[in-house]
Amino acid sequence: MKQNVQGQMAMLLRGLFDRAVSSVKPNEFLKSTVRISEDVLTVSGFSGTVQDVRSTSDAIREQISLVDNGEKRPLYLLAYGKASCEMTNAFLKISPGSVIEQIRKVLVSMPVSSESRVDPRVAADKCRVVYAAPDNIPDSNSQLAAMTALQIIEESQSEELDPIILNLISGGGSALLSCPCDGFTINEKIELVKRLSKSGASIQELNCVRILLSKVKGGKLVSGIKRGSVVSLILSDIVRDPVNLIASGPTCLNPAFSAETATEILKRYNCESYIPRLSNPAFSPSIDPKNIVVCSNGTAVESIENYLHSKPDFSFICLTREYQGSVDEMVSKLLNFASKMAEPPEGSWGEVQNPFSDSSEEHVDIIELGPLGPKVVLLIAGEPTIRVSGNGKGGRNQHAALLAAVQMEENQIFEKSGAVFLAAGTDGQDGPTDAAGAVVDAKTLSKSRELGVDPEEFSSIMGGGVSPLDQMLSRLISVSTVSSGVDTAQYIQQCFASLLRFLVLDSPLLPLSFLVD
Secondary structure: OHHHHHHHHHHHHHHHHHHHHHHOOHHHHHHHHEEEOOOEEEEEEEOOEEOOOEOOOOEEEEEEEOEEOOEEOOEEEEEEOOOHHHHHHHHHHOOOHHHHHOEEEEEEEEEOOOOOOOOOOOOHHHEEEEEEOHHHOOOHHHHHHHHHHHHHHHHHOOOOOOOEEEEEEOOOHHHHOOOEOOOOOHHHHHHHHHHHHHOOOOHHHHHHHHHHOEOOOOOOOOOOOOOOEEEEEEEOOOOOOEOOOHHHOOOOOOOOOOHHHHHHHHHHOOOHHHHHHOOOOOOOOOOOOEEEEEEOHHHHHHHHHHHHHOOOOEEEEEEEEEEOOEHHHHHHHHHHHHHHHOOOOOOOOEEEEOOOOOOOOOOOOEEEEOOOOOEEEEEEEEOOEOOOOOOOOOOHHHHHHHHHHHHHHHOHHHHHOOOEEEEEOOOOOOOOOOOOEEEEEOOHHHHHHHOOOOHHHOHHHHOOOOOOOOOOOOEEEOOOOOOOOOOOOOOOOOOOOEEEEOOOOOOOOOOEEEEEO
């Protein structure tokens, strides 16, 4: 009976995950944030934050005229990131035919693994597609994409009418549009980023170094534009939506960091040999780019929150949307909190200490809880990090699932409550694997032993980098053609990601559900 309940709950949890994935697909969020008429492009979204400059993300609405004195302005479309092709097609889908005719050039830089194709309504001679960045690592095609983007922008400046340069930016854009500054080769830059990533550098730290070593990041992509309109529709993949860090801020004229900051980072991770080649960007922009966040981890979170609010059996609690600590700490804090909530007091909870109040900038120390429904969903969104030390294969979601399996086996309350833990990333890729994540429960490790697989042999469980899981975990989660680029639990990126679920039937314990990372 318990096994059937766990299977049902795993399926239900997967349904919640699929709902989150759907909400961050470009076809969904662009049709609700972008309006295109014959004469005006209207975009609604958020300003995002700017590292060290602006700490709040405000709702904004921008209108860009598509005509000038009755004549149609030339439109240039640059798309780069994991969702570049999907965002391009979604934009074209909602565009009138007359607007598509205004397009002069299209550049789409997408992952080599992508099977997407650009909408054929864009003439082949106007469209340049570049497949780049295997395993999210910049390569020569990433450099080709960056140089092509710079050439297109230069071409736009020769138009008689002021051009419109529309950027469609998503997670992974930093790797898919990459051109090192003079004095650096792309291989040297790749090696440095790998070294920093494996040492546990955060996405902010990685982007700081990338910006200082690039010809396009940190606003440098658009720094040479003298006339026209620059508009960027951004699918955020970083906590708090800092527009000068997403894809390393190619269209944001507020560079996130200085050479001095990058120097501190390189020293912190024992990479001092690269310091002499750092330099501050220097440019005097003539235009004011409009950077608009049209989708983020909040989009995925709200899709689940809205759904669960329509279900009378569920109570919903968001602990944080900005988690930025380690995967290990995240799992331990959540399971510890869960074990306490599994034995509720009589009546309502009242004020409860938030275990994640010190793990984000939200600082919500106390949560006021009224009477809870028979099922409670706890939500955590953010950017967990992991220090890679093992030789195994896997990413942060699978690592989190294995950690959870170990801790759930050690505490009887998780078996009694029929708990199921699902960890999965919305971009469909967890590390260099085909899985988006994994599902475990309190019996996962004992099941693996029955199959002759000793969990103790998986030394990388506690060392970052997970050994192949198909023999050990209940099941792997596969998300094909997600390509949203929103992922708090990939190699050191981004936004929404994992799910932890508790549910009890015919038990004195409180049924619990958890949504994590």
